[in-house]
Amino acid sequence: MTESALVLRGLVKRFDRVTAVAGVDLDVPTGSFYGLLGPNGAGKTTTLSMAVGLLRPDAGKAWVLGHDVWSDPVVAKGLLGALPDSVRMFDRLTGGELLAYVGLLRGMETGVIETRTAELLDVLGLADAGRTLVVDYSAGMKKKIGLACALLHAPRLLVLDEPFEAVDPVSAALIRDILNRYVAGGGTVIFSSHVMEVVERLCSHVAILAGGEIRTVGTLEEVRQGRPLEDVFVSVVGGRVATGAELSWL
Numbered sequence: 001m002t003e004s005a006l007v008l009r010g011l012v013k014r015f016d017r018v019t020a021v022a023g024v025d026l027d028v029p030t031g032s033f034y035g036l037l038g039p040n041g042a043g044k045t046t047t048l049s050m051a052v053g054l055l056r057p058d059a060g061k062a063w064v065l066g067h068d069v070w071s072d073p074v075v076a077k078g079l080l081g082a083l084p085d086s087v088r089m090f091d092r093l094t095g096g097e098l099l100a101y102v103g104l105l106r107g108m109e110t111g112v113i114e115t116r117t118a119e120l121l122d123v124l125g126l127a128d129a130g131r132t133l134v135v136d137y138s139a140g141m142k143k144k145i146g147l148a149c150a151l152l153h154a155p156r157l158l159v160l161d162e163p164f165e166a167v168d169p170v171s172a173a174l175i176r177d178i179l180n181r182y183v184a185g186g187g188t189v190i191f192s193s194h195v196m197e198v199v200e201r202l203c204s205h206v207a208i209l210a211g212g213e214i215r216t217v218g219t220l221e222e223v224r225q226g227r228p229l230e231d232v233f234v235s236v237v238g239g240r241v242a243t244g245a246e247l248s249w250l
């Protein structure tokens with residue numbers, strides 16, 4: 001398990017009668033930039049939430065750099081940084097206060113927290129937000145402060161749920177640069193996205209999830225086989241074409 005930054009085996013999650021994740025196996029090699037694609041409701045958020053220990057699976061296991069997320073959570077969670085989807089932050093704090101709080105929870109020294117907080121706020125363009133509370137941030141700003149929280153303790157693995165959603169193009173380019181540098185320095189990233197262009201541009205590996213199952217997985221080139229990723233995605237998940245007969249009242 002040690003060559004993989006993240007290993008998922010047989011993950012299953014049901015919500016009442018809906019099987020959100022139906023037995024997912026995934027190996028995320030150390031140093032890879034991994035894109036998790038899938039249509040709405042495919043089970044991406046549920047899978048990533050189980051991978052980082054936020055949601056207990058009905059069956060299956062997850063290991064971060066060889067550490068079981070559920071039986072060895074302190075070590076596993078210390079090695080990873082997560083940007084979950086729509087998990088409440090302590091948002092009645094300023095960005096700086098939130099980062100200080102997260103750093104203290106991580107057991108970091110206050111001097112290190114202060115230096116990294118100033119740098120992260122500056123690089124992510126949040127320094128100007130000053131005394132604005134996170135609750136009053138825009139959606140894109142919330143994404144960026146969430147990313148800052150995930151990066152603060154310099155984790156070995158980043159698990160990011162739709163990091164580019166609601167982010168403007170300039171900030172998206174900045175986040176791409178930060179993540180590219182992080183991977184070049186030996187880090188591993190897995191992120192979910194709907195944006196094919198971003199995945200094609202960044203990722204070394206891709207998995208396509210649909211109906212709670214992995215449908216296609218491999219290196220970007222193995223998955224694409226010379227085709228645009230969007231064509232692969234549509235052929236794997238199936239698509240519906242509007243014939244013109246629907247919504248005729250519109």
Ligand SMILES: Nc1ncnc2c1ncn2[C@@H]1O[C@H](COP(=O)(O)OP(=O)(O)OP(=O)(O)O)[C@@H](O)[C@H]1O
Pocket residue numbers: 015018019020038039040041042043044045046047
């Ligand atoms: N807390 C919950 N209670 C009930 N059903 C849930 C819950 N969370 C997810 N689901 C269901 O599980 C399925 C997978 O949802 P999930 O959010 O993991 O998909 P997703 O691939 O992240 O979708 P999207 O791309 O739209 O964000 C969906 O059918 C969803 O309705």
